[in-house]
Amino acid sequence: MKVYGIPNCNTVKKARDWLAAHGLDYEFHDYKKQGVPEALMKKLLKAHGHETLINRKGPTWRKLPDAVKDGVRDAESAYAVMAANSSVIKRPIVERDGHYLFGFDEAAYADFFK
Secondary structure, three states: OEEEEOOOOHHHHHHHHHHHHOOOOOEEEEHHHHOOOHHHHHHHHHHHOHHHHEOOOOHHHHHOOHHHHHOOOOHHHHHHHHHHOHHHEOOOEEEEOOEEEEOOOHHHHHHHOO
């Protein structure tokens, strides 16, 4: 299992705490240190759409110029913004056996890991 995110993000911290409390081991991919994995993000954008992968509620998104935000219309334009601003990526992304979970919701995690 692999968890993608930023370690100082509160949502990522909650998810990691939940995983630890449930004895689940994982590898952590830090966007800030290891970069945004292009092939994975493009695959997820194609499968789940940019609306799922972009966190429009976060401060990084809100601080982007309107022209940049308005330019996100498809997977290609979304990836360009995500690669330049990793903090706009919904996090964490949990990858387990080819299935993905976006963000943190305790009930969703309980269901995903049952």
